[in-house]
Amino acid sequence: xPLCVYAINREFAKLGCVEEFKFDLSTGEAIIVYNDSICxxxxxxxxxxxxxxxxxxxxxxxxxxxxxxxLASYIEKRLCKTTGIFDCIxxxxxxxxxxxxxxxxLSSSDVEKIFSGLGVGFRKxxxxxxxRGKAFEKSSLLRRVLSFSIGVAVVSIAxxxxxxxxxxxxxxVYYLAIASSVVIALNYDILRxxxxxxxxxxxxxxxxxxxxxxxxxLFGLASLLGVAPKGSGxxxxxxxxxxAGVLGFVGFGLYLEERIRRxxxxxxxxxxxxxxxxxxxxxGDKVVEVDAEKVSPESIVEIRAxxxxxxxxxxxxxxxxxxxxxxxxxxxxxxxxxxxxxxxLAGTILVSGYLRVRATRxxxxxxxxxxIETIREAQFYKPxxxxxxxxxxxxxxxxxxxxxxxxxxxxxxxxSDFAKAIMFxxxxxxxxxxxxxxxAVPMAVSIAVVAASRKGVVIRRGDVFDRLLESSTIIFDKTxxxxxxxxxxxxxxxxxxxxxxxxxxxxxxxxxxRSEHPIAKxxxxxxxxxGVETGDVEEFNHFPGLGVVGIINNSTVSIGNMELLKRMxxxxxxxxxxxxxxxxxxxxxxxxxALNNSLVAVIEVSDRLRPEAEKVVRYLKSLGYxxxxxxxxxxxxxxxxxxxxxxxFYRYELKPLEKTELVKEIQSKGEKILYVxxxxxxxxxxxxxxxxxxMGGGADVSKEAGDVVLTSNKLSDxxxxxxxxxKVRRKFLENIAWAFIYNIALLPIAAxxxxxxxxxxxxxxxxxxxxxxxxxxxxxxxxxxxQSTSSSI
Amino acid sequence: MPEYVDPVCGMVVDPKKTTYKxxxxxxxxxxxxxxxxxEFEKNPEYYLTHGPxxxx
Numbered sequence: 001x002p003l004c005v006y007a008i009n010r011e012f013a014k015l016g017c018v019e020e021f022k023f024d025l026s027t028g029e030a031i032i033v034y035n036d037s038i039c040x041x042x043x044x045x046x047x048x049x050x051x052x053x054x055x056x057x058x059x060x061x062x063x064x065x066x067x068x069x070x071l072a073s074y075i076e077k078r079l080c081k082t083t084g085i086f087d088c089i090x091x092x093x094x095x096x097x098x099x100x101x102x103x104x105x106l107s108s109s110d111v112e113k114i115f116s117g118l119g120v121g122f123r124k125x126x127x128x129x130x131x132r133g134k135a136f137e138k139s140s141l142l143r144r145v146l147s148f149s150i151g152v153a154v155v156s157i158a159x160x161x162x163x164x165x166x167x168x169x170x171x172x173v174y175y176l177a178i179a180s181s182v183v184i185a186l187n188y189d190i191l192r193x194x195x196x197x198x199x200x201x202x203x204x205x206x207x208x209x210x211x212x213x214x215x216x217x218l219f220g221l222a223s224l225l226g227v228a229p230k231g232s233g234x235x236x237x238x239x240x241x242x243x244a245g246v247l248g249f250v251g252f253g254l255y256l257e258e259r260i261r262r263x264x265x266x267x268x269x270x271x272x273x274x275x276x277x278x279x280x281x282x283x284g285d286k287v288v289e290v291d292a293e294k295v296s297p298e299s300i301v302e303i304r305a306x307x308x309x310x311x312x313x314x315x316x317x318x319x320x321x322x323x324x325x326x327x328x329x330x331x332x333x334x335x336x337x338x339x340x341x342x343x344x345l346a347g348t349i350l351v352s353g354y355l356r357v358r359a360t361r362x363x364x365x366x367x368x369x370x371x372i373e374t375i376r377e378a379q380f381y382k383p384x385x386x387x388x389x390x391x392x393x394x395x396x397x398x399x400x401x402x403x404x405x406x407x408x409x410x411x412x413x414x415x416s417d418f419a420k421a422i423m424f425x426x427x428x429x430x431x432x433x434x435x436x437x438x439x440a441v442p443m444a445v446s447i448a449v450v451a452a453s454r455k456g457v458v459i460r461r462g463d464v465f466d467r468l469l470e471s472s473t474i475i476f477d478k479t480x481x482x483x484x485x486x487x488x489x490x491x492x493x494x495x496x497x498x499x500x501x502x503x504x505x506x507x508x509x510x511x512x513x514r515s516e517h518p519i520a521k522x523x524x525x526x527x528x529x530x531g532v533e534t535g536d537v538e539e540f541n542h543f544p545g546l547g548v549v550g551i552i553n554n555s556t557v558s559i560g561n562m563e564l565l566k567r568m569x570x571x572x573x574x575x576x577x578x579x580x581x582x583x584x585x586x587x588x589x590x591x592x593x594a595l596n597n598s599l600v601a602v603i604e605v606s607d608r609l610r611p612e613a614e615k616v617v618r619y620l621k622s623l624g625y626x627x628x629x630x631x632x633x634x635x636x637x638x639x640x641x642x643x644x645x646x647x648x649f650y651r652y653e654l655k656p657l658e659k660t661e662l663v664k665e666i667q668s669k670g671e672k673i674l675y676v677x678x679x680x681x682x683x684x685x686x687x688x689x690x691x692x693x694x695m696g697g698g699a700d701v702s703k704e705a706g707d708v709v710l711t712s713n714k715l716s717d718x719x720x721x722x723x724x725x726x727k728v729r730r731k732f733l734e735n736i737a738w739a740f741i742y743n744i745a746l747l748p749i750a751a752x753x754x755x756x757x758x759x760x761x762x763x764x765x766x767x768x769x770x771x772x773x774x775x776x777x778x779x780x781x782x783x784x785x786x787q788s789t790s791s792s793i
Numbered sequence: 794m795p796e797y798v799d800p801v802c803g804m805v806v807d808p809k810k811t812t813y814k815x816x817x818x819x820x821x822x823x824x825x826x827x828x829x830x831x832e833f834e835k836n837p838e839y840y841l842t843h844g845p846x847x848x849x
Contacts, residue, residue: 543816569819597819657834684827 058103060111065121067095070197070204070394075118082114097122119196144255147186151248154179155764158241173224173240180217180244187247190254203397209250211404212429212763217243219422238762239422245764246430253771256778271326271372274347279310282356292346293363303355308347312361312368315342320353327367328456328712371458371711389736400432407751423762424752431750431766432743443781444731448724451784456712457721464707465725467691471674473666474620477659477685478631478641479607480678481695481715482617485518487607489526490588493579496600504601507557508593510534511550515542519591522605523559545632545655547591558594559603561634561653570594576602584636609641612716617645619719625674630659630685659685676718693718727784735777742773801829803845817841 064075072090075097079088084105090097101111115122154176161172184191194210197203220239279292282300292310295301300316303309309322319337322344324330333351336342344357347368363369404425411421449459459465476482492508494501509527512520513534527534537550547560549568558568565573576592579602583590588606592599620627628649631638635652642650651662663673663685675682675689686692686706694706695713710717746769748754750761761769797806806823808814813824817837824830833840840846 541814541816541821543814546816549816549821564816567816567818655834657831 058101058108060099060101060108060124062097062099062115062122062124063095064090064097065095065193067097068204068206070202070397071120072097073391073394074197074200074202075120078118079114085111085114119200141255143186144251147183148248148252150179150183150186151244151246151764154183154241155245155248158238176240176244177220177224180220180240183244183247184213184217187251190247190251202394203401205397208397208400208429208432209246209767211401212426212767213243213246215422215429216240216246216426216763219419239426242423242426242763245762246426246767249764249767249771250430253774256771256775271347271368274308274326275366275368275372277308277310295359295362297359297362299359301357301359303350303357305350305352305354308349309344309355309357310346310362311357311359312346312366313344313357313359315344315355316358317356318354320355321351323349323351326454327371328714330456330712367711371453396432400428403432403747403751404428411752420752420755424750424755424760426763427750427752427761427766428747430763431746431761431770443778444728444735444784447781447784448728448731452721452724455717455720456710456714457717458709458711459707459721460709461707464691464721465728467672467707468674468722468725469729471625471672471690473626473628473671474674474676475628475630475663475666475689477675477677477682478629478633478638479518481676482610482613482629482641482645483607484610485607485678487518487522487589487605489522490586490604490606492526493602493604494600495575495579495602496598498595498598498600504593504595505530505532506535507552507555507595508559508601508603510537510552511540511548511557511559513537514540514550515548517542517548519589519605520548523591523603545657556594556596558597559591561632562592563653563655565592565594565599568594568597570597570599572599575599580634580636584634584640587637587640589633589637609644610715612714614645616715616719617647620722621646623722626671630654630662630675632656632659656682656684660688663689693721724784731781731784734780738777738780739773742769797823798845799823799825799829800840800845801832 064071067075067090076088076090079085079097079099085099085101087100088097099111099115106114112124158176190206191210191213194204194206194208198207198210216239220243223239275292277292278289279295280287280289280302281295282302287302295311301311301313305320315336315338317338319335319339321333322336323333324345326347327345336344336355338356343360344355345368346362346366361367407428408421408425411424412418415421445462445465448465449462452459479485479487492505494504499507505527508523509532512523512527514520514537535552537552540548540550542548543560543564546564546567547558549556549558549560549564551557556568558564558570562573562576576590576599580590583602583604586604586606588604591603591605593601593603617627626648627645628647628651629638629642630651632654633652638650638652654662659677659682663675667673667688667690672690674691674693675685676693676695677686678695682694686694691708692706693708693710695710695715708721710721746761746766749759750766752760754760797808798804799806800822802825804825806825808821808823811823811825813827813830815822815824815830815834817833818841822833824833
């Protein structure tokens with residue numbers, strides 16, 4: 001870990017809690033003394049990361065049984081206080097907890113030991129179950145359905161007998177007691193979890209359900225044995241049916257919720273399955289079948305029609321149509337052929353034809369793996385609203401327990417009706433489940449992330465939706481963002497005949513063939529058309545925002561902008577002015593070529609505006625965003641595009657670092673910037689912006705860039721994602737409102753406030769209402785998936 | 794193979810391995826980190842006349 005300690009110190013100064021920072025250069029080890037009353041180890045860890053360094057760390061992911069908001073914040077709080085654990089983040093929608101720890105302090109078995117000390121059911125997540133959530137148990141389905149049926153039967157029989165005023169025999173009460181016991185036995189897991197949470201002093205919705213059930217069941221039992229205090233107006237068997245009803249409804253509701261969540265995740269699981277396909281590798285004359293992840297790069301893989309392409313690579317033989325919809329959202333298959341050396345991605349499907357592909361990236365290096373990983377990472381991110389919701393649920397549960405106790409005391413002592421006291425307390429517990437509030441936000445975010453990924457938009461952080469709506473200014477990179485990004489060479493102007501044209505083209509083509517830049521691509525395409533050969537380049541160097549420099553046949557060839565040539569010490573720039581004027585008046589870009597530090601040629605490169613750019617910009621302006629360009633291109637070209645699109649401002653001839661500075665500078669004035677760049681050159685700028693959007697055809701999206709990655713490479717998806725954010729925000733609010741309406745409307749009735757008017761609820765009715773609120777939140781969120789397929793542009 | 798030294802912090806840098814580099818006054822400079830490159834870009838003359846500042 002080579003280290004410029006200065007950068008880290010600066011981050012620590014921001015935190016204000018680091019008291020001492022000792023660093024040993026030879027081992028790369030650092031000792032940081034911090035004040036843990038101000039910040040935690042996770043803050044220090046993030047500080048080091050913000051400074052651009054990483055710490056040696058290991059990550060363990062655990063699947064926790066039935067993780068809910070209360071349990072999640074309890075685990076996070078406990079783990080973050082443990083020495084050696086850098087960070088701990090939970091994801092409720094996948095029931096997983098990610099622990100980032102220091103392998104010098106803790107071993108992986110230590111982490112497991114700490115985890116088991118928390119007293120929760122868990123198992124360690126293995127690689128192959130990446131992105132998979134709870135294990136889908138058939139036995140759980142059977143248990144839930146059975147307990148629901150018995151619960152409903154018991155409740156209906158009890159209501160029927162009450163309505164018809166049938167005298168209750170002792171045998172009948174025994175039957176109720178047995179039925180209720182069966183229901184309780186079938187849902188033992190809910191009770192176990194509920195009381196465990198209560199014992200940890202962090203009660204959850206399960207705790208409330210458990211309290212409700214246990215109170216009513218025990219009171220029923222006491223009545224049956226004749227030891228319960230007598231009450232009025234209520235028959236004792238009501239308490240058995242109440243406990244059976246509550247658990248029957250709750251268990252079934254949990255099951256339904258789980259089913260719906262799973263269906264939302266199925267599109268991601270479908271992608272995961274593709275990761276573990278088989279590949280047929282061509283070895284000499286034979287074809288050998290191996291696991292896709294074990295294919296070595298550079299080997300040739302055979303794919304037949306109807307098969308999933310197992311590796312990222314380049315087509316070297318055959319042709320066919322490939323369905324790339326899971327990456328780009330584009331429904332029409334794309335033609336791929338060996339002639340044009342088209343790239344293909346692992347996880348796409350060869351619809352027809354036959355391909356042989358040379359693998360360039362396999363297993364964890366593939367685009368598919370990265371997309372799945374980013375979807376999973378996004379699940380771990382907690383937006384601000386979610387943290388607030390977490391805290392609220394924690395407090396709310398205590399409030400309900402307090403309310404339950406008050407109800408018990410009021411009806412039991414002041415009214416002296418112990419049966420009613422028990423019933424109303426049980427009803428309060430069963431009704432006031434905060435689970436709908438707890439799942440409202442994560443549900444909407446998770447589903448939006450999945451919805452976006454189906455359209456070819458990868459969301460890397462859960463709070464992107466919030467941030468997009470907070471942004472006030474949008475800055476676009478030009479090349480590859482507002483323009484198609486496939487520039488082509490219009491002309492090569494030779495300004496100095498020190499070498500003949502053929503040699504000069506040979507030099508230019510050789511150097512540019514080493515570069516990945518879009519302009520270099522334009523030049524190499526030009527070279528191929530002209531049939532120019534290329535040779536070996538020594539000491540090739542690429543300077544982002546400037547150009548490239550290479551040595552060939554002992555000649556130094558510099559290709560780039562004015563700044564590069566100035567820095568290389570090239571003078572005689574006055575020759576250039578006339579050509580520069582001609583080129584930039586056309587909106588093209590001049591690329592300068594120097595040989596041994598004297599100017600020899602100017603390459604005229606031009607690009608076209610994306611067809612949808614104008615519509616997208618107009619729409620974004622109508623939403624009130626200020627819009628500008630920050631480009632590395634020359635003034636003439638940038639100015640022309642900025643005017644054509646009627647942008648608010650434009651900056652030109654910026655190096656990547658200057659773009660970063662520009663974004664930082666505008667943000668320091670309190671504006672929040674949405675930066676859209678091409679992901680390769682703009683990685684740093686994308687990372688400092690309030691929201692960074694990386695555009696790019698699937699193949700070249702860099703791993704680090706972007707809170708949002710538009711793998712579809714469609715500018716119009718920017719509009720899609722902003723609209724989706726608005727929908728997500730609306731869902732948050734709707735979900736929270738739903739949850740509140742149920743709770744606030746029903747609690748007074750549950751507490752027996754209107755009993756004298758004949759309006760009251762029994763525990764099982766409360767449970768049914770609660771499940772209704774829970775399911776309505778899930779269904780409401782799920783509508784995001786359907787709606788997101790349409791977009792205004 | 795000449796030794797390349799990061800002009801900001803003074804560390805020896807392998808030009809083949811680093812991605813942080815820039816060109817100034819006809820010469821190529823290599824850096825150990827993004828931070829050093831940024832520092833250099835802000836004020837190249839300072840580091841070329843004063844030499845590396847060393848570690849803090």
